[in-house]
Amino acid sequence: MTDLAQNKLPLILPRSPILVSDGSRWTNIHFAHFQQPPCEVPEHISPRHTLCMNVGKPVRLEQAVDGQRKAVDSIPGDLAIYPAYLSQQFRWDKEAEFFNLFLEPSFLTQVGYDVFGSDRLELIPHLATLVDPLVQQINFALKTSLEIDGENSSLYADAIAYALVVHLLARYSTHSRQIKPIPGGFTQTQWKQIIDFINANLDKNINLAELAKIVQLSPFHFAHLFKKSTNTSPHQYVIRCRIERAKQLIVIGNLSLVTIAQMVGFASQGHFTYHFKRLVGVTPKVYSQQER
Numbered sequence: 274m275t276d277l278a279q280n281k282l283p284l285i286l287p288r289s290p291i292l293v294s295d296g297s298r299w300t301n302i303h304f305a306h307f308q309q310p311p312c313e314v315p316e317h318i319s320p321r322h323t324l325c326m327n328v329g330k331p332v333r334l335e336q337a338v339d340g341q342r343k344a345v346d347s348i349p350g351d352l353a354i355y356p357a358y359l360s361q362q363f364r365w366d367k368e369a370e371f372f373n374l375f376l377e378p379s380f381l382t383q384v385g386y387d388v389f390g391s392d393r394l395e396l397i398p399h400l401a402t403l404v405d406p407l408v409q410q411i412n413f414a415l416k417t418s419l420e421i422d423g424e425n426s427s428l429y430a431d432a433i434a435y436a437l438v439v440h441l442l443a444r445y446s447t448h449s450r451q452i453k454p455i456p457g458g459f460t461q462t463q464w465k466q467i468i469d470f471i472n473a474n475l476d477k478n479i480n481l482a483e484l485a486k487i488v489q490l491s492p493f494h495f496a497h498l499f500k501k502s503t504n505t506s507p508h509q510y511v512i513r514c515r516i517e518r519a520k521q522l523i524v525i526g527n528l529s530l531v532t533i534a535q536m537v538g539f540a541s542q543g544h545f546t547y548h549f550k551r552l553v554g555v556t557p558k559v560y561s562q563q564e565r
Contacts, residue, residue: 285314294419298427298478301380302434304415308370314363322376322396323355326412329370336400337362343400352408354399354445372412376438384438385446387491394446405444411437421547423540424478429508431481435493458502463488467499475515476538481507515539516552523561530557 292306303321308329316337327347335344339359345351355361357378385394411433418426418433459467466487471479484507485495499507515537522533534545549557 285317287312292416292419294415294430297419297424297430299430299434300427300480300482301377302415302430302437303375304412304419304430305373305375306371306416307373308368309365310368311366312364312369314361316360316362318360319355319357319375320378322357322378322381324374324376324408324412325353325355326372326374326409327351327369328372328412329368332369333366334369335364338398338400341398341400345400345402347402350404350409351402352399352405353403354396354441356396356398359398372416374412374415374437376434376441380434381438381442384435384491384493385442388439388493389442394442396441397445397447399445407440408437422544425538425540425544427478427480428511429506431492432496432506432508435481435496439493458498459488464502471511471514472518475511475518476536478538479511512548513552516549519545519549519557520553520560523557524564526561526565530561533557 286307286309288307288309290305290307292304294302294304306328327349329349331346331348333344334347336342336353338355338361347353381394381396382392386392415430415433418429422429467484470484470487481492481496484499485492488495490498496507499510503510505513519533519537522528522536523530528536530545531542534542537545539545539548546556549555549560553560555563
């Protein structure tokens with residue numbers, strides 16, 4: 274039996290997950306990577322919306338969701354959508370490997386109101402084989418971010434969660450309407466407030482909601498304007514700021530690389546080295562030698 278205690282996910286499975294976002298301080302979205310033997314999951318009710326994507330071999334999946342029964346031959350890449358608070362029961366006949374994304378219902382309500390002007394949008398169950406390239410990319414992007422950035426992946430996860438929920442509500446909900454684009458961009462005052470906050474908190478875990486609150490926007494609209502203004506995401510921008518601060522600290526020359534990594538908010542020296550080399554072209558150690 275698998276119990277993701279921190280997120281209270283009602284999953285009764287023989288094996289523990291291969292990878293899970295518990296402990297990574299993600300708030301609105303959670304990720305789990307499972308590989309399970311032939312199994313029957315008893316009837317339960319999930320308090321979260323669940324997106325399940327097959328990432329293994331073809332498998333025969335029998336489902337009963339909210340009284341609706343459906344058996345499908347699921348192949349790699351197939352997606353199913355199970356809304357929260359519906360009774361669910363599953364059975365599969367051979368080894369199965371899948372990603373689960375869990376979304377908080379209150380988060381969908383918030384985004385629905387912020388973006389579509391309605392707090393009554395509901396996801397529609399999709400039990401048949403559904404292929405959605407964007408959701409596939411999001412699954413693998415979150416997995417990679419969790420593996421590389423660990424505890425420092427929350428800002429990225431927040432931004433991805435907003436994009437995912439807007440996509441789901443636009444395509445798989447009881448109602449959708451055209452999203453109105455936001456004209457213009459940040460004012461100089463707003464941009465200074467954002468940059469000052471980022472630079473003052475590089476050693477902390479900055480999340481999207483905190484940044485959006487500075488300029489009194491919803492996180493979705495903030496992320497949209499930020500990308501429009503900088504051609505990069507808030508997550509990548511913060512990483513670049515951390516690396517620039519690290520370069521300044523390396524030049525000073527009296528701090529260890531471990532200390533610098535901690536001072537600019539990286540979870541480990543390995544995490545710091547990965548992003549430093551990606552953005553600067555050399556490792557921090559080589560950069561330090563060059564500066565001397």
